[in-house]
Amino acid sequence: MPISSAFRTALETWAAWAEATINPNRTSIFFRTFESSHWSGRNRNSCKVTRQPWSKTRGRDHSRFSDVVIKVVKNMAIPVTVLHVTPMGAFRSDAHVGTWSDNPSVPDCSHWCLPGVPDTWNEILLSYLLSENELYL
16 A cells, blocks of 8 residues: 555544544644655755745645645544645755754654744644634733
8 A cells, every 4th residue: 555545544544533532612623734845865864054945845845645634634524723834844945854863874854953844833833722712821
């Protein structure tokens, strides 16, 4: 089974569970799409810190996995907020994997140059919660 098919099956299983289990009057569901891919050429496994964003995404603003998330969520019977962050990171040259783990030969896919794209994801989520009166500070 191709990875994208397995991912779709897993998400559809999650969606069925959420629809059967979650009370949307008491619980908000958020799902973040995938980061843009920056695996290419000589930049693989490196993090080049730059000050300026790229002017073009070079095709990195799409993810087949993000597309699956969006399609599955659209078909759900309960509300799910998708934080579609894939295009946002495509302009950041530092929004890609780096070798920041204890074993530098294994790329760290979660922690990039900081402050970075994951920090912005958190700000978007917080902004949404505050604007929807979901959270009071």
